[in-house]
Amino acid sequence: MTGRPRLREAIDVATTALAGAGIDSARTDAELLAAHLAGVDRGRLAAIDEPDADFFTRYDELIGSRALRIPLQHLTGSAAFGPLDLLVGPGVFIPRPETEALLEWALAQRLPEDPVIVDLCTGSGALAVALATHWPLARVIAIDDDPTALDYARHNAESTTVEVVRADVTAPGLLTELSGSVDLVVANPPYIPTGAELEPEVAEHDPAHALFGGADGMAVIAPIARLAAGWLRPGGLLAVEHDDTTSRQTIETICGTGCFATITPHCDLAGRPRFVTACRTTGGSARLAGVGAPAPAEARGSRGRPNPKEPA
């Protein structure tokens, strides 16, 4: 990693400390925190001059904080999401690598050059900003009901045309003016069933409001399916992330609106059931794709675990 003996030794010591604190990605985190302090990419650590004493004091402090299971992203102030580096911190959900699977699916869809896109439960604005960057002529509306999340979303969306809106997506009659005009609705809502066991980084640092979706994890997903049914034009697309134990319920909920066809389960990059997509029909009948086929293994998933994105 580095030819600087003191830095190499400090990273080795930090790795041991973080592993001892139960952090699976100990070396990655130790190197990313050193790179953050040095102001370089992780891959450039070997090329920096031996840091001064002040660096090592600050590095020890950062490693001490990480050993207390403060999320890496709160210490660096940023989270990688697809091609983006987003500002994050206490009070906002840290975007997860598994949501990149939904993003990749969305980016692969054929939409008009100037689509109307809605990102429900936008948090830091991750999906909205990534989609607005890909479709610069799009109208992208990013909705969340939490003021702290919305502050982060506004910051992250600064160089885009994303419209950030404060609203409760479970409230009836939301933005009825969008009726029948939206090309794509994406959502990564709170979906963990109440009582699920979580890693300390998640349980103590992600807002509970961003995590839990009621006893069955479906409390926000069900209203989202109804909202999307009202907003999407015929042929418009819906993609909703869900807990890896609730793929079937999500499919059934979307099907239950009677407004979607081609309802399809998808896995994340780790192979866990992670999101469902569907296409708005003109009429009221929903057809299922992939239902009846054996569902992928439904085991507790990665939202409950710290999952820092590792740069290549």
Ligand SMILES: C[S@@+](CC[C@H](N)C(=O)[O-])C[C@H]1O[C@@H](n2cnc3c(N)ncnc32)[C@H](O)[C@@H]1O
């Ligand atoms: C799991 S986070 C996802 C954030 C973002 N979409 C992402 O992928 O990083 C869920 C977000 O939903 C928001 N939220 C929870 N309930 C909501 C509701 N009823 N209406 C609007 N937003 C809600 C939370 O504030 C949180 O920012």
